[in-house]
Amino acid sequence: MDRMSAQMARLAFCIFLVAGICFSGANGAASPAKQSSKNAYATMMYMGTPRDYEFYVAIRVMLLSLIRLKVDADLLVIASKDVPQNWIRTLHEDGVIVKSVENIENPYSYRQGFNKRFTLTLNKLYAWTLVDYERVVMLDADNLFLQNTDELFQCGQFCATFINPCLFHTGLFVLQPSEKVFRRMLHEVSSLRSNRDGADQGFLVSYFDDLLDRPMFHPPVNGSKLDGLYRLPLGYQMDASYFYLKLKWRVPCGPNSVITFPSAPWLKPWYWWSWPVLPLGLSWHEQRFQTIGYGAEMPLILLESLFYLVTMAVSIIAFKGFHPSLSKLCLMKPEQGFLLYPNSLKLLVLTCMVGSYLLPFFLVPRTVHPVIGWGLYLLGSMSFGVVLKNAFLLPALPLFTPWLGIFGSLIAMAFPFYSNGIVRALSVGAYAFLAAPFVWWALTKVMSALDTLVEREALRVWGAGASSKFEPQSLLMKVC
Template identity: 80%
Template sequence: MSSQTAWFFLSLSLLPLICFSSVHGAVSPAKQSFKNAYATMMYMGTPRDYEFYVAIRVMLKSLVRLKVNADLVLIASADVPRRWIRTLNEDGVIVKTVDNIKNPYANRRGFQKRFTLTLNKLYAWTLVEYERVVMLDADNLFVQNTDELFQCGEFCAAFINPCVFHTGLFVLKPSETVFRRMIHEVTSMRHNLDGADQGFLVSYFDDLLDRPMFHPPANGSIIDGLYRLPLGYQMDASYFYLKLKWRVPCGPNSVITFPSQPWLKPWYWWSWPVLPLGLQWHEQRLHTIGYGAEMPLIVLESLFYLVTMAVTLIAFKGFQPTLSKFCLTKSELSFSFYPLVLKSLVLSSMLGSYILPFFLVPRTIHPLMGWGLYLLGSMSFVIVIKNAFQLPTLPIFTPWLGITGSLIAMAFPLYTNGIVRALSVGAYAFFAAPFVWWALTKLMSYVDLLVEREALRIWGASEPQFQLMKLC
């Protein structure tokens, strides 16, 4: 065999490896292009790591859509998955890998573990290649471009609380000297209300409340000093829920923030329509990263529920329930507690049919898809229970109809303000409660009749003269 032929076959054998390397190789990291930056941080170790990863991608991609004149920087702990880093690099994000700052407040009584690594936010002061950095939490929703913030001074933040500024968005001038001083203050256990970045920075910049309000100079110049930011740069979502519209008179209405409990952040599908602004966040996701990652699971789960309903309706056709099918014998039926056992079984099955689908829905999908999938899943399980116990249709489906009605009541778009909305939802709950109670009593009555008929059948007695009428 000639050398040229040997080289040909060798190249051919290595072709798959070359192709694989080209597809799965490391993505070239983004490089600095601007003198300012929007930055956020990511660390691992919480039950919600993936959700915050999604939220960070949506926020940073939304800044790209707003055509900001600044770099996008992620301060990432060393244990952030490499595939996430690669995806963020593809999004044009500059990733700075750092070691976690040890939190000396973590052993303090009442400390919340979710704040353990939030002091990594102090690494923003090490981004000395930039003139100004706007540091962000993942739960910011940008309504418009905010590049004028880069004209602010050494530290600028907005006061959501009348006396305490919020660290979900603040402007800083990077400085290694300031960073080292802060780390020294951390190790010295400087006063910190919550043991997190919020408490530390409020203590460090303790006179910010007395500083002047920031107004960007018309000539585009950069100012020095410490400033308070207008509330329009950190519009607390709770302000919206009172009027169901934004009326923030100070500063441009540029950024919405969601400083709520972690499980009510806007990226969770169940946050809407409980919190109406959740839909606005998902609109941004739809136009940035989309839902391609979750769609295969959604399709498979939907097919599972549809097949479950179809198989149930076919398999239980003509099925007549007897307690012997539930492993109850003649001697066991003589005990009076078996009606209670059967009632408990029916109630627990019903409860499970509404709880289990909730946890099977992917957490960060669009609320309309999430609630649709939840209602489909709960319906499929309710159909299984109905056919297994031959329960009456309307009582068994009353809770499902009640949940659907509550969603409609909360999502109704014509409420004039949040008070009317809250009263309407409360009125719906008040009028729906008797129907739920009626359904429960009907189901329990049906179970009693089922037990009585089965007892007569097993003990050899003739069937009662009355027929077991369907309750609905």
């Protein structure tokens, strides 16, 4: 399937998903899994970050996608002891083996400039303690498997991919478990071996510092296992950023088996807001839909949607038949009121407008499908916008121009027929350039409407003689 067909297929998938088939999930085993293979795919899970739940969801999707690919290996999670027991039970039901471990203390965390999100990543070294297995493929949660990669178990004592010209990536690597190597690594950690980032990445790059000079891995046709260290072809760790430039799936070398997302933590593919900034995120959600589904988030999504719809209805009914201006703020005589400047009123309305776009963003469940997430966000911002319109008698088109601009930007970024990433970036930039004057026009119209509203209220309260008393820059008002 070429790129255009793939994009259209994903769009059809999104429509199918939003139509209501969101509650599917994977049925796993009823009891904890036990070792049944000589090889394993493993990942780690620990607590203490604001994104613990999201990574738990990502780990389930990744491991269950491996089951769908019919890998001939055990699936294993190295979990710190504080991982919630209900998460552990769910992993067991998925057919995943869970090994509980104590967190490895990170001595690099005391360095200036250390990123705290790397504090427990050295737990990845526990992969070398899985001595019941001949080979282990150690994974990060942000891997997207396109096909079975069991041939990796034929690699040597350590194998990794260089997605950076000089540094290999530890989001996927092959290892031969060894207690001796594990103890040596712990000693090197306690001795503060050179580590550029204080995480597992920097430590392993330093520990296997000659990997760049090792031969490229090619799986033996007879199925035998190799000895030594090897570089893995790029196709086992395709950096998703390559897609953003070329807008195509394939890299020119390697098996094109695994896509990785080594981006900023808040731009991982499972976050609904990352699409369409990260177009490949839809592929991750396809795998989630086929594995664990979205049933866990759907009750909250339905309740939130109902809240927004009720909010819009109530705002329309509540202000109908009442004088809606300034939301019960009434003009009073000087001796009865306090001073409120029109500019302060404009600042209040502007703050509410900004809040109407920010608040729904934080209320949407983080790991829902992007179409559902963006739809719920747009519904929420429209709901709060309707409240503002009715409360302050604001003109509808200027008030909702930013809303239309956001909707248009999603269309501009998601347009499926760009030839490459440069054209896509230029198109989005051109859209922003053309939309900016409309946003400015909308802002000035809203501010002008507020001036008109204040003057009209002065006439309503003080009568026809208000024009001689009213000063646009100073208005006496009081909360009723």
